[in-house]
Amino acid sequence: MAETSGRFASAIKEALLAGLLAAVLALPIIGLKTVDRGGRLIIDPQWTAVAWCIGIVILGRLLVALWRSRAGADVVKGPGRIALAFQAQGKWLGPLLIGFAAILPFMPFADRQIIDVGIVVLTYVMLAWGLNIVVGLAGLLDLGFVAFYAVGAYTVALFALHLDLGFWVALPLAGVFAALFGVLLGFPVLRLRGDYFAIVTLGFGEIIRIVLINWVEVTGGPQGLGNIPRPTLFGMPFARTAPPGVTPAHEFLGLEFNPVHRVIFFYYIILVLALLTAAIAIRLRRLPIGRAWEALRENDIAAQALGINRTNAKLAAFAIGAAIAGFAGSFFGTRQGFISPESFTFIESAIILAIVVLGGMGSLLGIVIATVLIIGLPELFRDLQEFRMLGFGAAMVLIMIWRPRGILSHREPTVRLGAKP
Numbered sequence: 569m570a571e572t573s574g575r576f577a578s579a580i581k582e583a584l585l586a587g588l589l590a591a592v593l594a595l596p597i598i599g600l601k602t603v604d605r606g607g608r609l610i611i612d613p614q615w616t617a618v619a620w621c622i623g624i625v626i627l628g629r630l631l632v633a634l635w636r637s638r639a640g641a642d643v644v645k646g647p648g649r650i651a652l653a654f655q656a657q658g659k660w661l662g663p664l665l666i667g668f669a670a671i672l673p674f675m676p677f678a679d680r681q682i683i684d685v686g687i688v689v690l691t692y693v694m695l696a697w698g699l700n701i702v703v704g705l706a707g708l709l710d711l712g713f714v715a716f717y718a719v720g721a722y723t724v725a726l727f728a729l730h731l732d733l734g735f736w737v738a739l740p741l742a743g744v745f746a747a748l749f750g751v752l753l754g755f756p757v758l759r760l761r762g763d764y765f766a767i768v769t770l771g772f773g774e775i776i777r778i779v780l781i782n783w784v785e786v787t788g789g790p791q792g793l794g795n796i797p798r799p800t801l802f803g804m805p806f807a808r809t810a811p812p813g814v815t816p817a818h819e820f821l822g823l824e825f826n827p828v829h830r831v832i833f834f835y836y837i838i839l840v841l842a843l844l845t846a847a848i849a850i851r852l853r854r855l856p857i858g859r860a861w862e863a864l865r866e867n868d869i870a871a872q873a874l875g876i877n878r879t880n881a882k883l884a885a886f887a888i889g890a891a892i893a894g895f896a897g898s899f900f901g902t903r904q905g906f907i908s909p910e911s912f913t914f915i916e917s918a919i920i921l922a923i924v925v926l927g928g929m930g931s932l933l934g935i936v937i938a939t940v941l942i943i944g945l946p947e948l949f950r951d952l953q954e955f956r957m958l959g960f961g962a963a964m965v966l967i968m969i970w971r972p973r974g975i976l977s978h979r980e981p982t983v984r985l986g987a988k989p
Contacts, residue, residue, distance in 0.1 A: 575634075576634070578633070579630055579633035579634050580630065582629055582630075582633045583626045583627075583629040583630035583633060584626065586625050586626060586629035587622045587623075587625055587626035587629070589625075590621055590622050590625035590626075591618065591622050615676040615677055616676075616677040616679070619675070619676065619677035620677070662932075662933060665933075665936065666843065669686070669690075669839055670839070672686055672835075673686075673832045673835055673836075680828055680831055683828070683831050683832060683835050684831065685944055686835055687831070687834055687835050687838055687903070688943060688944075689939055689940060689943050689944045690835075690838045690839055690842045691838055691896055691899065691900060692919070692920065692923060692939050692942075692943045693842050693935065693936055693939045694838065694841055694842040694845050694892065694895070694896045695713070695717065695892075695893055695896050695920050696920050696923040696924050696927070696935045696938075696939060697842070697845045697846060697849050697892065697932060697935060698713075698845065698888075698889045698890075698891075698892030698893050698896070699713050699889060699893075699920050699921065699924050700849065700924050700929065700930065700932070700935060701849060701852065701861075701885055701888055701889045701892070702885050702886060702889040703921065703924050703929060704924055704929035704930040704931075705852075705853065705858060705861040705862055705865065705885065705930060706861040706864060706865055706881070706882055706885035707861075707864060707865030707866075707868075708765065708882060708885065708886070709762070709763075709765060709766040709769070710766070710769045710886075710889070710917075710921075711766050711767075711769045711770035711773065711914070711917055711918075711921065712753075712769040712770050712771070712772040712773025712774070712776070712917060713769075713773070713889070713893060713917045713920055713921070714773055714893075714912045714913070714914070714916040714917040714920070715749070715753075715772055715773040715775075715776035715777075715912070716746040716749060716750060716889070716890040716891075716893035716894055716897070717893045717894070717896060717897040717900070717912060717916065718776055718777070718780060718897060718909075718911075718912035719742070719745055719746045719749050719776070719890075719893075719894055719897065720742040720743070720745070720746045720893060720894030720895060720896065720897025720898045720900075720901070721742075721897035721898060721900050721901035721907045721911075721912075722780065722787060722793070722897075722901070722907065723738060723741055723742040723745045723746070723894065723897075723898065724738040724739070724742050724796065724897075724898040724901045724902055725793040725796045725901050725907055726786070726793070727741060728796055728797050728902075729793065729795070729796070734797060734799075734800065735797065735798070735799040735800075735898070735902045736799065736800075738898060739895065739898050739899075742894040742895060742897060742898035743891040743892075743894045743895045743898075744891070744894075745894060746890045746891050746893055746894025746895075746897070747887040747888070747890050747891040747894065749776075749890060750886040750887045750889065750890025750891070751883055751886065751887050751890075753769070753772050753886065753890075754882060754883050754886035754887070755879075755883060757769070758878070758879055758882050758883070761868075770914070770917075773914060773917055774914065776912070777909050777912055777913065780909040780912070781909045787909075788908075790908065790909065790910075791908065792906055792907050792908025792909070792910075793906070793907055793908075794905065794906040795905065795906075796901055796902055796904070796905050796906065796907070797902070798830070798902055798903075798905065799833070799834070799837060799902055800817070801817045801820075801833065804816060804817040804820055805817060806818070806829055806830035806833055807830075808825045817829070817833075834899075834903050837899060838899055838903075841895055841896070841899060845892050845895075846932055848888075848892075849932060850932070852888070853930075857881065857884055860876045860881045861881060861885055862930075863876060864876065864878060864881055864882065919942065919943075922938075922942060922964065923935055923938045923939050923942055923943075924938075926938040926941070926942065926964065926967055926968070927939070941967075942964075
């Protein structure tokens with residue numbers, strides 16, 4: 569482990585040095601641009617282009633250095649050594665990514681588009697972490713996970729429109745209702761296994777979507793529900809004006825009004841929700857229920873013979889995963905301000921499942937990397953609309969050829985039997 573840490577630290581140093589050299593070269597070449605304003609030539613710094621250049625160089629140099637290293641060569645051969653090196657440094661790599669996510673809105677290159685992409689990525693990270701409990705830990709192939717996402721979104725919308733409840737009050741209710749639907753689905757179908765179980769969950773997702781379309785009196789039908797109130801900061805809205813007696817958030821914070829402030833506020837809401845989801849997932853895996861899930865995933869008959877209550881364990885996995893999807897759905901509804909059944913189709917469940925599989929089932933860090941690749945990059949290259957899905961499909965094929973068990977399929981065991989003190 570010490571040798572692996574040393575090799576990884578050396579790779580980090582090489583990558584940072586390469587990034588520094590790239591900055592020195594990129595600043596005068598692509599970073600300084602002159603524009604003509606009223607007959608005067610003014611230098612307009614291109615910080616976004618420079619940041620992208622530096623980031624690509626650092627990432628590329630890091631991957632090359634890790635590829636050359638011998639970390640884990642006696643355990644994993646070929647390209648798996650990179651994944652093993654990243655996994656071995658997860659104790660500090662996770663906090664590093666959290667720190668980067670925390671300061672992202674204030675980076676020089678972070679405009680509104682970057683922050684919006686960050687919100688979408690974090691939403692899918694949260695959804696994938698929730699599905700990871702069901703698929704990655706409990707081994708239950710759920711193809712209708714988007715149904716719980718829809719339950720959370722419509723719960724917030726209905727409570728806000730009919731009972732005048734704000735986002736912070738409706739948020740826990742969305743999780744409770746989604747968990748209830750998870751139990752209602754899980755209880756009658758847990759006797760099924762494999763493909764039959766997946767088909768039932770797929771049908772459940774479609775049933776929810778059809779109900780949303782046809783129950784016009786409650787859900788608004790195909791037209792959906794609009795005017796969903798946005799989250800507030802202790803009752804203070806992020807708006808230019810506020811109702812009488814209410815102080816706008818920008819005045820309370822001593823800032824000039826800027827629509828980007830609300831986007832940043834949304835970003836930090838979903839970041840906190842995602843981090844809470846990660847903390848819950850890590851804690852659950854270390855508890856007896858998490859070990860029971862992994863035992864059921866490997867061999868449910870043997871696990872039941874050992875005394876594990878298969879029904880209760882699987883119902884708990886369904887309920888917890890559905891509650892996390894409900895929380896994510898409640899945020900989606902209040903951020904959009906409008907929801908409709910078209911936002912909760914089967915393709916959403918397929919994308920979330922693809923993130924879990926590509927990231928490595930059970931690996932939280934791998935899911936983050938897979939989400940950035942599947943969701944983040946297509947969003948950034950939205951201008952290349954006609955080539956997006958072609959690149960998306962090619963990337964998925966290459967990743968599954970390169971890492972058939974996921975980007976980070978190696979995980980440290982929860983318990984080591986016979987380990988020396």
